[in-house]
Amino acid sequence: MQPGGEGHVGTVRVRLLHSMVRQRILKLAATNPEYYNTEKFDAPINDMHALYALSLFSCIPMWDSLPKMGIKLSEEEIADYVALFRYIAHVLGIPTDWWATSSKAKAFMESMYLYELEANDTSRLLTYNFIKWIEDEPPVYISTGFIEAGSRWVNGHEICDTIGLKHPGPLPYAVFAGHNVIVSTMAFAQKLSPKLDAFMVKVCYFCNLLNLTDGA
Secondary structure (H helix, E strand, O other): OOOOOHHHHHHHHHHHHHHHHHHHHHHHHHHOOOOOOHHHHOOOOOHHHHHHHHHHHHOHHHHHHHHHOOOOOOHHHHHHHHHHHHHHHHHHOOOOHHHOOHHHHHHHHHHHHHHHOOOOHHHHHHHHHHHHHHOOOOOOOOOHHHHHHHHHHHHOHHHHHHOOOOOOOHHHHHHHHHHHHHHHHHHHHHHHOHHHHHHHHHHHHHHHHHHHHHHO
16 A cells, blocks of 8 residues: 555555546436436435445454454554555545544444445345356355355344345355354464465465456
8 A cells, every 4th residue: 555556556546436437427417317316316426435335344344244253353453454444545535534543433334334224226236246246256266155144144134135135055154154263263373473474465465366367
């Protein structure tokens, strides 16, 4: 995320992409008001949308997803992660106040739960598209059942039912439980060994490159 680094450049590209999509939607809405209702939904990809997305990536792993997978984070680790996303918010050009402290970031996440938790047809479509996007992708080739089991493990049955996720059999749940044991053990080992941690960062970076290359 240093200026000029891959993370910084990628974040700037996301900001430009948001701007381009916003302008295209507004132009279409100007000629066809039924395409997008700005009076009802405000400008597309506005600050609230960006803040909510940032909360999904920065806060939910810290206080929800990772603990449910058996990974416990220290207050220092949480503060560092929140600080990283405060900088990302700055580069994206959206308000950074909600990431001023860990407690404010957590409060914002909980507020978003209340504000945006109700599922709709768009939620169900996005869920379907997301599963189709990541299932059977290299290098791990995860199955739909594994994704469904993981989603229900982390998010609960009620919300997964509302977005149309199926109930997988016992095997995917068993596999996901084994996955949790592996990742929580690795997380603990990486805390003890900086060399192992650096190696795993390189492995994850390489796997990400494989996904990008395959997508291209």
